[in-house]
Amino acid sequence: MKLSQFKFDLPEELIAVHPNRNRDEARLMVVNRQTGEIEHKIFKNVIDYFDDKDVFIFNDTKVFPARLYGNKEKTGAKIEVFLLRELNEEFHLWDVLVDPARKIRIGNKLYFGDDDLMVAEVIDNTTSRGRTLRFLYDGPQEDFKASLYALGETPIPKYLGRGEEPEDKDRYQTIYAKNEGAVVAPAAGLHFSRELMKRMEIKGIDFAYITLHSGLGNYREIDVEDLTKHKMDSEQMIITPETADQVNTAKANGSKICAVGTSVMRSIETIVTTNGELKPNNGWTNKFIFPPYDFNIADALVTNFHLPQSTLLMMTAAFGGYERIMDIYEMAVKEKYRFGAYGDAMLII
Incomplete structure (x- = not known):
């Protein structure tokens, strides 16, 4: 076919x-x-x-609420991060997609939430599906997940042409x-x-x-x-x-x-x-x-x-x-x- x-x-x-x-x-x-x-x-x-x-x-x-919006260090450029899957629970490593991808390099830090509640560092950009982020977080895994998901939006399909709504x-x-x-x-x-x-x-x-x-x-x-x-x-x-x-x-x-x-x-x-x-x-x-x-x-x-x-x-x-x-x-x-x-x-x- x-x-x-x-x-x-x-x-x-x-x-x-x-x-x-x-x-x-x-x-x-x-x-x-x-x-x-x-x-x-x-x-x-x-x-x-x-x-x-x-x-x-x-x-x-x-x-899970997989779509996050953050800002790049120094430039403050708005970056969309789409969480794909958790790679390592202990070190808070995640396989993600970033948009716009061309602006993100290894070593870049991304800040999320009011008062930069969550910080992540790009540690790999060679994976077939995007990037690997390490979230810099000290505390129990349950608290980390709760904080991360509180920042995220429901990952409704892009073809809907709209952002998340309460429903x-x-x-x-x-x-x-x-x-x-x-x-x-x-x-x-x-x-x-x-x-x-x-x-x-x-x-x-x-x-x-x-x-x-x-x-x-x-x-x-x-x-x-x-x-x-x-x-x-x-x-x-x-x-x-x-x-x-x-x-x-x-x-x-x-x-x-x-x-x-x-x-x-x-x-x-x-x-x-x-x-x-x-x-x-x-x-x-x-x-x-x-x-x-x-x-x-x-x-x-x-x-x-x-x-x-x-x-x-x-x-x-x-x-x-x-x-x-x-x-x-x-x-x-x-x-x-x-x-x-x-x-x-x-x-x-």
């Missing part, structure tokens, strides 16, 4: 800049791969397509977020409300959880036409033995497995046994799924409407069928579905 095959015209006004008023009342397009039928519903109707003992797999990663702290986070480490929210999961999950529970639908700490690689532009040459950023993932057993047992009993989001689909397709069973894993994944691809675990996928030429769109097309999904995206534009992390959803069954 070629990058250009995933291009489509997306009017800017169809990118959802703010979340829906209620999580479970976004629009839902339901796509049946066997019959070709397409239905237009509300997200809370997702429950109607599943039965007792079916399993939904959720990504329970938690987004983002709650809404750019799933209600079941538990394990901190993501800088990108698992968007499909944002549609699940407590009320909807309670109704699902009452119906007998089971929940399984994996952790994938989604990184900025989700938004990185692909710069090669031949998709086989694109390399995904590695992301930390955890699939516990309990989750693997739960999913494999349900599958063996003929129950449906629904992956909630592309991050879940990537995770469960990363390590699969030769007989198609999910394996426990505590490591990293850089799996890139694009058409054609034979899926092993999930029978259904909940996902948002993604931006043109994104890896998220490519995985959706691999699961739903390339021609069908591209036709559906054309329809979604005509029907004015909302795109992006705060947009509407699609259920592929």
Whole structure:
């Protein structure tokens, strides 16, 4: 497949800049791969397509306030620092992106907050993902993290074209977020409300959880036409033995497995046994799924409407069928579905 095959015209006004008023009342397009039928519903109707003992797999990663604004020593130039991941807890080392990058050199100090509450020193600028900062802080790790996160903003996507607003702290986070480490929210999961999950529970639908700490690689532009040459950023993932057993047992009993989001689909397709069973894993994944691809675990996928030429769109097309999904995206534009992390959803069954 070629990058250009995933291009489509997306009017800017169809990118959802703010979340829906209620999580479970976004629009839902339901796509049946066997019959070709397409239905237009509300997200809370997702429950109607599943039965007792079916399993939904959720990504329970938690987004942390990763975007900071500071000033460079001497010049006072404003610098945006995007925290990617903690490299060393004892020495407060972080892997970060800085903007504008050209102004930052090894040895530069950056100051954050009123009265320069936090100071960081650039100690490496040769990493493939940006810079390494050492935060100069004396005190317990808990206090350091609290101070650092108090300075940070919710890392809403740049394509929203706005800064953080109060609603983002709650809404750019799933209600079941538990394990901190993501800088990108698992968007499909944002549609699940407590009320909807309670109704699902009452119906007998089971929940399984994996952790994938989604990184900025989700938004990185692909710069090669031949998709086989694109390399995904590695992301930390955890699939516990309990989750693997739960999913494999349900599958063996003929129950449906629904992956909630592309991050879940990537995770469960990363390590699969030769007989198609999910394996426990505590490591990293850089799996890139694009058409054609034979899926092993999930029978259904909940996902948002993604931006043109994104890896998220490519995985959706691999699961739903390339021609069908591209036709559906054309329809979604005509029907004015909302795109992006705060947009509407699609259920592929």
